[in-house]
Amino acid sequence: MSEWVLVEVDDIPEQGGKGLEFATASGEVRPIFIVRKGGRLYAYLNRCPHTGVGLEWMPNEFFDYDRNYIQCAMHGALFAVEDGLCLRGPCMGQRLQPLALEMRREGCFVKVGP
Ligand code: FES
Incomplete structure (x- = not known):
């Protein structure tokens, strides 16, 4: 059975984001984040493909300085x-x-x- 969760998104500003964690039915903790750009929302697992760490440099801060790309705080990868x-x-x-x-x-x- 797939696991969907209801998320409050009204507090996510344009070119802003929000990080959350959910426990799945199997007990696994899934860190996720949601960002808004161009009026659209995008959701990703909060794990950098480089080392697996979370991407934000401060709580709910996932964008680069110009707020055009998602940025990993650890080594600066841009997505x-x-x-x-x-x-x-x-x-x-x-x-x-x-x-x-x-x-x-x-x-x-x-x-x-899943
Ligand atoms: S851990 Fe994200 S760029 Fe290295």
Whole structure:
């Protein structure tokens, strides 16, 4: 059974983000983050493909200085917001793991489990 969670997204500003953690039914903790750009929301697993660490440099801060790309705070890798592709840095060519996101009548749902 897939695991979807309801996430509050009204507090995510344009070119801003939000980090969250969820426990799956199997007990695994899944760190995720959601960012908004161009009025659209994108959800990813909060693990850098370089070493697996979380990306934010402060709570809920996932963007680079110009707020155009997602940036990993550890070694500065830059990722496209739209598809999670690493465009610069030690994991260039790899991707963040995208998570399905659906807007339903009840709100924004993100798929955190299989
Ligand atoms: S851990 Fe993210 S760029 Fe190295």
